[in-house]
Amino acid sequence: MGEWRTDPTFAMCRALTDGADLYSFVGGPFDVRAVAAAIRPEVKDGFLLCEVPWENFPQGDHVREAIHLLHTSGSPVRTGTGVVSGMCANDMRAAAVLAVPFLIRIAADPRHPYRADALAEVSSPARARYFNVASRGELLLHRAEPQYDDLYGDYGVEVTGYPAGWSVAAARGAITADATLLTPLLHDPDPAIRIRAAYALAAATDLDRAVRAAFRTRLDAEQDPIVHAALVFATAEATRAHPHPPTTVWMRERWRDRAQVPEARLAAAIGWLCLTDEPAPDDLRAAVDDLATDERAHAMDDLPWMAAAGGSSETGLQRCVREMLHPEQPDPTEHDDPWTPRS
Structure with a gap:
């Protein structure tokens, strides 16, 4: 310095x-x-x-x-x-x-x-x-x-x-x-823009729930499974900052809904766990174990929430699953450098 x-x-x-x-x-x-x-x-x-x-x-x-x-x-x-x-x-x-x-x-x-x-x-x-x-x-x-x-x-x-x-x-x-400048980017043709816009807006103060409503509106039209998961994570983060019990219930319904894309169900399961203190139910554990494949875990690292959570030897999804559902397992990234490329 x-x-x-x-x-x-x-x-x-x-x-x-x-x-x-x-x-x-x-x-x-x-x-x-x-x-x-x-x-x-x-x-x-x-x-x-x-x-x-x-x-x-x-x-x-x-x-x-x-x-x-x-x-x-x-x-x-x-x-x-x-x-x-x-x-x-x-x-x-x-x-x-x-x-x-x-x-x-x-x-x-x-x-x-x-x-x-x-x-x-x-x-x-x-x-x-x-x-x-x-x-x-x-x-x-x-x-x-x-x-x-x-x-x-x-x-x-x-x-x-x-x-x-x-x-x-x-x-x-x-x-x-500047939320009004960011919200239209949720509808941008570029999926990367939509993901990053959701990530940015999730950090906004949303006392009137307008931002969370924008996430839900975009969810109705979103076709990309990774962007869909981003919108679910953004909804959960906004709700973590400004609690809204109906959204917590909605999150639970989302991961139980087999009609949802797997990435969105996984995001909803993690989001619901972060919004409650309830023990993880057996059907959530079964759904996560079934859906959290290695291929999907690596694909979901395109989400900034997951990219930040992971390490050089563990994806963000893998780390969330281990810490939230299997805390008895050893941490392979205990001394990880977050800037080291993942193998």
Whole structure:
């Protein structure tokens, strides 16, 4: 990180390291939740990047330049989206959050050559510490935004010392603010776009259930089995954040329905397990054991939920099945590196 203690972009992190009170930064220029929420619509729509205070957050200038290059389509995609994904992988999300509204607009532009890659990164700052997580209690968990009496929340701090919960909350707020741009992408001709749109929208605040209703609407028309499973997972994640008992019942009916495609039944079984504390019934176990073939497990790794849950020696579906239904089995990925390619 170099001379980060003398870099003004680390002012808040440095002050916290030196014992400053986090309360004093709430709502200020270093609170990325407040900064992201204050970005005006015309700044987002016009890509007026110079009006966003990137410099207030660690490596913000790198993110601004990456978004500029991506927007102008004048660089390889990894130059633009790779900066965002790389920073999130390195647990530095604060500046990456400010890229979210611009990534959404690139993704919504049907003429942009890198729209799918941009959409894939929209969700990166909105989820933290979830690699190899496949338990019922954690897989689809949206932890609450840190409150004033617990400002760090369950997320702790980023590698810079910045409160990680603030970054995650700000990213989810940015996705929520632009949900109307993301929702039409659920009907995009490209299956990868539909999957990534569902993944992004699952992180939105959905108090009026409009996002979940959009998932259900698309399910009625969806023909691709993997996308169908993505919509089921997204519905379950939205329900995990904002409980809705009828949806939990619907999820149970979904995995019991033999007319559903196997991928959707598997997603519904996992989703239902994450939404309840009930013991797994015998018919769920039988259905999962029958449907969770190796071929299907590898195919379902196209789903970002499963890709994040798995490891180099175990697919996400296999890990979920083992942890949720067969916890007595040893963990083959106990010391896994999430960046190691799966054999």
